[in-house]
Amino acid sequence: MVALTEHDHGRIETAISTAEAMTSGEIVCTLSTERHRYVEWVLALAALIAFLLPVLLTLAGYGPSFWAAAFGLWREHQLTDWQTVEIFALMQVVTLALATLALWWSPLAQRYAPLSIRRERVHEIALKQFLTRGIHLTEARTGVLIHVSVEDHVVEVIADEGIYRRVEPEHWGDAAAVLLAGLKSGDPTQGFINAIGLVGGVLATYFPPTPDNPDELPNRLMIV
Structure with missing residues (x-):
């Protein structure tokens, strides 16, 4: 200032x-x-995070099966391929929303x-x-x-x-x-x-x- x-x-x-x-x-x-605040910049960063973070979480053992078990949606052995895709897509959507909100109110929305x-x-x-x-x-x-x-x-x-x-x-x-x-x-x-x-x-x-x-x-x- x-x-x-x-x-x-x-x-x-x-x-x-x-x-x-x-x-x-x-x-x-x-x-x-x-x-x-630059909307296009925030959305671009949030989209990148939403693309990478779920992949990294899955590789670390916190993928669709983990979240399905954590929320009691399905047991691990009951997950179908389609259900796995749905949960992974949900992980990306949630990550995109949270990342957008966090970035919008951070210095990253302007300074960088x-x-x-x-x-x-x-x-x-x-x-x-x-x-x-x-x-x-x-x-x-x-x-x-x-x-x-x-x-x-x-x-x-x-x-x-x-x-x-x-x-x-x-x-x-x-x-x-x-x-x-x-x-x-x-x-x-x-x-x-x-x-x-x-x-x-x-x-x-x-x-x-x-x-x-x-x-x-x-x-x-x-x-x-």
């Missing part, structure tokens, strides 16, 4: 204001601490999900924030969103079309990397400041400040 103080928020706001003074672009920073799945979810959330915060409504379409999902360990940098036409998306990779480095080192504030500095440098190169240079979007870090 990331806990930022008022001083931390102030430092980030100052970094945004400083960067925007050198460009006509706008920088918005958002941070999400939400714990996402494949990076591609986490990136896709964070990208969708970042796009929603981009539109919700009105970043696409700046006069010259030169807004940039820096969004980080703490629990997913994913950073998304989205630039509006005015920037996208002139700046390659690869320029934002360094900003994402330094922000992630700040999170991993336990100093997200410095991570944001470093990322803002890099984004501001790119914007200053391609979009120098205008004579009036209005501040069109809030400079504070927004928690979502």
Whole structure:
């Protein structure tokens, strides 16, 4: 869990204001601490467990005959092949249900999900924030969103079309990397400041400040 103080928020706001003074672009920073659960990842893991565990239990002597005797369903010598298959299938179904519930409420539901799945979810959330915060409504379409999902360990940098036409998306990779480095080192504030500095440098190169240079979007870090 990331806990930022008022001083931390102030430092980030100052970094945004400083960067925007050198460009006509706008920088918005958002941070999400939400714990996402990835259904497809949980079900895939649960299915794998449901496939392997009954087999391993059977090899260890806890197969259909054991459970039939334990619950008094049939005596071991009375089990037919079809009954054995039915009990084994029931073992798989029960394992699938229990594994799904256990995984759903464990860190495995998010923290160890494949990076591609986490990136896709964070990208969708970042796009929603981009539109919700009105970043696409700046006069010259030169807004940039820096969004980080703490629990997913994913950073998304989205630039509006005015920037996208002139700046390659690869320029934002360094900003994402330094922000992630700040999170991993336990100093997200410095991570944001470093990322803002890099984004501001790119914007200053391609979009120098205008004579009036209005501040069109809030400079504070927004928690979502």
